[in-house]
Amino acid sequence: MKNYYYDYVLALAEERNFTKAAKKLCISQPSLSQCITKVEKELDVSLFNRSTNPIEITEAGRIFIDTAYKIRTLQYDLENKTSDIADFKNSSLTVGMTPYRCSTILPGILKAFTTSMPKVKFHLITGTMQELSNYAQEVSIDIFVSTESYLNKNIFNYKVIAREIILLTVSKSNPINNKLKSYQLSYDDIVNANFDSKKMPIELLSYFKDEPFLLVNTSQHLYKKSVELCRLSKFEPNPFLITANIHIIFNLTLSGLGVSFTPHSFVKYGNLANHPIYYYLDNVNSSRNLIAAYKKNHYLSKPARKFINIMKAVLN
Numbered sequence: 001m002k003n004y005y006y007d008y009v010l011a012l013a014e015e016r017n018f019t020k021a022a023k024k025l026c027i028s029q030p031s032l033s034q035c036i037t038k039v040e041k042e043l044d045v046s047l048f049n050r051s052t053n054p055i056e057i058t059e060a061g062r063i064f065i066d067t068a069y070k071i072r073t074l075q076y077d078l079e080n081k082t083s084d085i086a087d088f089k090n091s092s093l094t095v096g097m098t099p100y101r102c103s104t105i106l107p108g109i110l111k112a113f114t115t116s117m118p119k120v121k122f123h124l125i126t127g128t129m130q131e132l133s134n135y136a137q138e139v140s141i142d143i144f145v146s147t148e149s150y151l152n153k154n155i156f157n158y159k160v161i162a163r164e165i166i167l168l169t170v171s172k173s174n175p176i177n178n179k180l181k182s183y184q185l186s187y188d189d190i191v192n193a194n195f196d197s198k199k200m201p202i203e204l205l206s207y208f209k210d211e212p213f214l215l216v217n218t219s220q221h222l223y224k225k226s227v228e229l230c231r232l233s234k235f236e237p238n239p240f241l242i243t244a245n246i247h248i249i250f251n252l253t254l255s256g257l258g259v260s261f262t263p264h265s266f267v268k269y270g271n272l273a274n275h276p277i278y279y280y281l282d283n284v285n286s287s288r289n290l291i292a293a294y295k296k297n298h299y300l301s302k303p304a305r306k307f308i309n310i311m312k313a314v315l316n
Contacts, residue, residue, distance in 0.1 A: 016054030096144030199282035212240030
């Protein structure tokens with residue numbers, strides 16, 4: 001059976017729709033349909049029930065798909081191991097990150113990596129944390145950057161690369177700042193990790209209980225952290241706006257439309273022209289571990305290990 005047949009079946013299994021799967025594979029829908037039919041005739045079983053919408057995977061299809069994922073993993077491992085031996089002549093590394101991390105922490109990391117390993121072809125895949133997790137399970141990416149508490153540790157191994165501080169972010173025009181001057185962090189404080197000397201007691205967050213809050217989507221880890229911090233200060237945040245885009249939230253905060261929470265890496269590496277007021281809340285929920293995750297039982301190549309070490313060095 002031709003290798004690309006496995007990719008075609010897996011794409012259809014993931015999309016459950018011939019049109020979407022064909023688009024993902026950059027082929028025509030008739031070509032995909034013909035390929036799936038060839039595989040089913042060769043195996044003398046039906047892999048999909050085409051009479052439903054979305055299409056359903058048969059029992060034989062589940063067995064095929066499970067085996068196809070194992071074959072793909074073995075193939076990737078073989079390529080990575082031989083490439084390591086051959087001095088990276090045909091080596092590549094595929095990394096997954098969310099868009100906001102790509103625009104903040106990636107530039108410095110990638111510059112150091114390409115200088116260190118110029119022969120390695122670098123590929124970047126962006127998406128939500130759920131999408132990146134799915135790609136890693138499919139072995140479409142080698143490693144992805146996540147937060148530790150988000151990770152399914154039954155499926156993935158990981159290495160901690162940095163501690164990320166979650167900052168309360170307030171417009172300079174907000175009069176509440178006048179009560180909290182001794183706790184305010186400057187941009188230099190954040191760049192130099194001078195957090196501990198200006199810790200703000202968590203209970204003082206209640207000064208903002210009547211303020212409108214700008215929050216990320218409820219599915220995102222930062223949302224959960226934000227709500228936890230407010231609850232520890234005995235109130236529920238009043239959301240003025242909820243969006244997935246942290247850049248939008250930051251700019252709306254700057255304009256005085258609400259209060260928000262911002263990862264310090266966004267501030268430190270975001271090349272921002274203007275800054276609001278930042279506060280570091282004295283609580284364990286004000287920080288989280290950034291990690292590099294990869295599928296269990298998947299060979300981690302030398303370029304992948306090097307990339308992880310560079311991330312640690314740059315971010316710390």
